[in-house]
Amino acid sequence: xxxxxxxxxxxxxxREAGVALGTVSKVxxxxxxxxxxxxxxxxAAQKLGYQVNSYARGxxxxxxxxxxxxxxxxxxxxxxSLAQELCQVLSAKRYxxxxxxxxxxxxxxxxxxxxVQQNKVDGxxxxxxxxxxxxxxxxxxVSIDRYFSPSVPCVASDNFxxxxxxxxxxxxxxxxxxxxxxxxxxxxxxPDKRGDGFASACRQHGxxxxxxxxxxxxxxxxxxxxxxxxxHEGRLEYDGIFCVNDELACKVRAMLAxxxxxxxGDVQIIxxxxxxxxxxxxxxxxxxxxxxxRLAETCVDLLLREDRSNLPSLVCLPVSYAVGGTTRE
Amino acid sequence: xxxxxxxxxxxxxxREAGVALGTVSKVxxxxxxxxxxxxxxxxAAQKLGYQVNSYARGxxxxxxxxxxxxxxxxxxxxxxSLAQELCQVLSAKRYxxxxxxxxxxxxxxxxxxxxVQQNKVDGxxxxxxxxxxxxxxxxxxVSIDRYFSPSVPCVASDNFxxxxxxxxxxxxxxxxxxxxxxxxxxxxxxPDKRGDGFASACRQHGxxxxxxxxxxxxxxxxxxxxxxxxxHEGRLEYDGIFCVNDELACKVRAMLAxxxxxxxGDVQIIxxxxxxxxxxxxxxxxxxxxxxxRLAETCVDLLLREDRSNLPSLVCLPVSYAVGGTTRE
Numbered sequence: 001x002x003x004x005x006x007x008x009x010x011x012x013x014x015r016e017a018g019v020a021l022g023t024v025s026k027v028x029x030x031x032x033x034x035x036x037x038x039x040x041x042x043x044a045a046q047k048l049g050y051q052v053n054s055y056a057r058g059x060x061x062x063x064x065x066x067x068x069x070x071x072x073x074x075x076x077x078x079x080x081s082l083a084q085e086l087c088q089v090l091s092a093k094r095y096x097x098x099x100x101x102x103x104x105x106x107x108x109x110x111x112x113x114x115x116v117q118q119n120k121v122d123g124x125x126x127x128x129x130x131x132x133x134x135x136x137x138x139x140x141x142v143s144i145d146r147y148f149s150p151s152v153p154c155v156a157s158d159n160f161x162x163x164x165x166x167x168x169x170x171x172x173x174x175x176x177x178x179x180x181x182x183x184x185x186x187x188x189x190x191p192d193k194r195g196d197g198f199a200s201a202c203r204q205h206g207x208x209x210x211x212x213x214x215x216x217x218x219x220x221x222x223x224x225x226x227x228x229x230x231x232h233e234g235r236l237e238y239d240g241i242f243c244v245n246d247e248l249a250c251k252v253r254a255m256l257a258x259x260x261x262x263x264x265g266d267v268q269i270i271x272x273x274x275x276x277x278x279x280x281x282x283x284x285x286x287x288x289x290x291x292x293x294r295l296a297e298t299c300v301d302l303l304l305r306e307d308r309s310n311l312p313s314l315v316c317l318p319v320s321y322a323v324g325g326t327t328r329e
Numbered sequence: 330x331x332x333x334x335x336x337x338x339x340x341x342x343x344r345e346a347g348v349a350l351g352t353v354s355k356v357x358x359x360x361x362x363x364x365x366x367x368x369x370x371x372x373a374a375q376k377l378g379y380q381v382n383s384y385a386r387g388x389x390x391x392x393x394x395x396x397x398x399x400x401x402x403x404x405x406x407x408x409x410s411l412a413q414e415l416c417q418v419l420s421a422k423r424y425x426x427x428x429x430x431x432x433x434x435x436x437x438x439x440x441x442x443x444x445v446q447q448n449k450v451d452g453x454x455x456x457x458x459x460x461x462x463x464x465x466x467x468x469x470x471v472s473i474d475r476y477f478s479p480s481v482p483c484v485a486s487d488n489f490x491x492x493x494x495x496x497x498x499x500x501x502x503x504x505x506x507x508x509x510x511x512x513x514x515x516x517x518x519x520p521d522k523r524g525d526g527f528a529s530a531c532r533q534h535g536x537x538x539x540x541x542x543x544x545x546x547x548x549x550x551x552x553x554x555x556x557x558x559x560x561h562e563g564r565l566e567y568d569g570i571f572c573v574n575d576e577l578a579c580k581v582r583a584m585l586a587x588x589x590x591x592x593x594g595d596v597q598i599i600x601x602x603x604x605x606x607x608x609x610x611x612x613x614x615x616x617x618x619x620x621x622x623r624l625a626e627t628c629v630d631l632l633l634r635e636d637r638s639n640l641p642s643l644v645c646l647p648v649s650y651a652v653g654g655t656t657r658e
Contacts, residue, residue, distance in 0.1 A: 066427075069428075073413055074403055074409050074412055074413050074416075075406075075409055075410050075413045075608035075609070076607060076608050077404075077406070077409075077607065077608070080403050080404055080406075080409035080412075081404050083403055083409075083428075084402055084403050084404045084430060087403075087428060087429070087430045088430065091429070091430065096427055096429075096444065096445075097427065097428045097429070098395075098425055098426065098427055098428075099398075099412075099416060099426045099427075099428040100416070100420070100425075100426070101413060101416045101417065101420065115425065116425075246607075247607040247610075250606065250607070250610075251610075275607075277579065278405060278406065278575075278576040278579070278604075279404035279405050279406070280404070281576075281579075281580075
């Protein structure tokens with residue numbers, strides 16, 4: 001690790017470039033200036049190792065080149081890959097990322113919003129659970145997975161389509177008695193449509209299906225009881241299970257193993273999210289894959305769009321199916 | 330989502346509090362002022378919903394209450410839980426987190442450092458791979474897992490002790506021919522000591538051991554060949570394997586299964602990191618657990634310590650052993 005000497009000033013840059021101080025200031029503040037002057041100033045700044053004080057620059061240009069990212073957490077594999085993609089997309093556009101984690105707590109979410117507004121960020125990308133967040137209407141905001149109002153763009157995977165896809169896959173793989181299992185927040189959100197899409201496709205194919213929908217506070221135990229109660233002479237009533245996410249799919253697979261059932265031999269399971277082992281390895285179960293990279297790009301595009309007169313209120317991106325050992329194919 | 334009306338100004342706060350404008354300014358800039366005045370200003374600011382412009386405040390107080398976090402990525406389960414803990418610790422101290430991901434690329438790492446210095450952060454916590462980063466010596470910097478110089482504190486798990494622990498565990502579980510497998514960066518770092526500790530403990534117990542140390546660019550294939558080459562009549566020469574991290578441990582387990590070997594029946598495996606399924610579930614293998622919460626707390630404590638005259642150059646935190654299905658216990 002090297003250490004730097006005394007920092008050069010804007011005056012040093014002006015001297016080195018052979019231009020007036022005002023010209024240097026214009027270049028650093030991204031104000032109009034002749035192309036040749038801009039090049040000379042940039043060359044001089046680079047040569048001297050001059051660092052633009054973008055703090056002061058933010059005050060002048062009324063832009064901070066900083067975006068706030070508000071997520072419940074980044075330990076889960078879906079949130080961490082989403083955060084990773086958002087950081088990469090923003091960084092490629094030379095934006096900084098201010099990261100706030102809220103543990104889905106409404107107070108923490110509102111505190112974050114206040115805090116980043118104080119810090120004059122250029123916009124917020126949030127995956128939040130508070131139904132009535134107070135946000136400065138002047139500040140660009142893009143919501144992930146949660147619809148607030150027509151004026152706040154919401155970006156999500158095509159959750160409904162993903163639920164349909166899971167049902168059609170299970171039926172095509174020979175399942176006769178499909179089951180949908182759900183656990184999640186009590187606050188309505190786009191992922192709720194996964195079950196709706198599944199139900200819709202089953203109905204369309206004239207296939208009877210069952211479901212058990214729980215909230216996070218219920219825990220996983222009711223699933224275990226439900227499965228045990230529907231086991232008759234070593235056979236489960238259901239032969240195809242769509243789980244609302246991959247984490248539940250993996251837990252259900254373990255529960256079925258405890259009941260002596262083989263996956264995918266006796267029961268086939270499809271999850272949702274597209275989680276891979278250690279982020280880059282195999283899929284941890286057969287799954288409906290969320291297009292994380294495209295979600296991130298869409299959020300950033302909407303957030304930084306110059307013309308804000310015609311923003312969409314909901315953008316859904318296409319999902320895909322991936323085999324991960326819990327279905328026959 | 331609610332929308333706000335016109336923002337109140339410092340003048341409005343002064344009027345509401347019945348104090349001079351200068352008093353309001355002092356309170357917001359954390360300069361000395363009578364306690365009763367401070368209370369009146371804070372009450373008025375809260376009542377009006379006044380938001381301190383901490384951008385301008387940062388310029389005056391020379392503090393930004395922002396810490397830059399530089400990591401290679403946050404998709405891997407270890408990095409994502411480390412980032413999560415660091416965010417939580419910093420947020421509890423009312424610091425904001427500026428997150429930069431570098432993909433271990435030296436140029437990206439140096440660019441990040443320049444960028445956050447421009448942004449006047451109060452300090453940097455970095456897990457980087459560039460041996461000769463240029464960092465402003467005035468800016469507090471804490472390095473994770475990589476030792477730079479006596480003046481830059483480095484925080485890491487007790488990697489050497491963890492390697493010893495793994496060896497002693499395998500020997501206590503009856504292993505006679507231990508093996509160490511490593512894959513990682515070519516840049517020296519604290520995690521290299523895992524193998525050193527393992528070797529040291531084996532030697533101390535008078536037990537012969539083998540090892541295969543690879544770099545990331547080698548890929549996993551050489552491990553597969555090595556294991557196949559040391560398989561004789563359906564038995565592996567080695568009965569206990571210490572892998573440098575949990576990801577490798579899980580991959581080695583799958584390779585052994587392909588060779589028809591049972592884990593932990595024929596071969597026992599211990600990894601390193603303490604990765605849990607979906608962040609909060611079971612350990613994905615028997616493992617040496619890194620104390621991620623304590624690592625984060627220690628980094629933040631060192632970074633924000635007021636008296637910087639006597640900082641340690643290396644702080645190692647204790648690891649622990651956890652059973653995760655790849656050892657007999």
